[in-house]
Amino acid sequence: MTNVAPTATPILEGRGLSRSFGNVRALDGADFEIYSGEVVALIGDNGAGKSTLVKALSGNLSLDSGQILFSGMPVDLNSPSVASEMGIETVYQDLALAPHLNAAQNMFLGRELPAEGLLGRLGFLDTKTMREQSRKALDDLGATVRTLTDPVGAMSGGQQQAIAIARAVAWAKGVVFLDEPTAALGVVQTKNVLETIQRISSTGVAVVFISHSMPHVIEVADRVQVLRLGRRVATYEAKNTSMEELVGAMTGAITGAA
Secondary structure (H helix, E strand, O other), rough: OOOOOOOOOOOOEEEEEEEEOOEEEEEEEEEEEOOOOOOOEEEEOOOHHHHHHHHHOOOOOOOOOEEEEOEEEEEOOHHHHHHHHHOEEOOOOOOOOOOOOOOHHHOOOOOOOEOHHHHHOOOOOHHHHHHHHHHHHHHHHOOOOOOOOEEEEHHHHHHHHHHHOOOOOOOOOEEEEEOOOOOOOOHHHHHHHHHHHHHHHOOOOOEEEEOOHHHHHHHHEEEEEEEEEEEEEEEEEEOOOHHHHHHHHHHOOOOOOO
């Protein structure tokens, strides 16, 4: 677990974020913050606003109002590419993989390595290096992706999820969002992902962990932020809370904690 200095500046912060879809208020003045090297679990019932908040903080959704700050400075996260340039990476539940491409091509999608010399100037890629780096990233995750040359669309859900997580982890330098990263995984792969979350945070990268699994939340998080009806209603130190307390905050049976 990470000890955050009380005077530290959050690496990523959202203040009073609001977003409506027609008559539905998905975010209603939501606040959020995370510090470098910290694991924050973001929890809430279905419809609480978790996915909308993640999309807003990762450049995938515009806001009606509110302010986003990166390292204490206001930023305009108007696209995923802007977020990526800041070192913010996201793994969504739909994984956002290109099914016709193989694992290495997906790992380096939009970041392809050109071959050296004339071949690179002619548009050829350094396929060997991309495969080697992809294999290392997957091995570091403990993923069982046996081939890097088959289209990912032909792979199991667990293998696809492992590729998406490995890609985000490999490129994240500031913050990585993991939206239900263990949902399609078995016991061993889930253990590997939870260990990877702790390993990422130990390098100074902040991890936002969205999950419905309260045991996993308590196991890996430093803090837990609870959303309900589009607002943050409670924040807990993971080591000082319980599954019952978290569920109570999610359902409204328990009201806020700082």
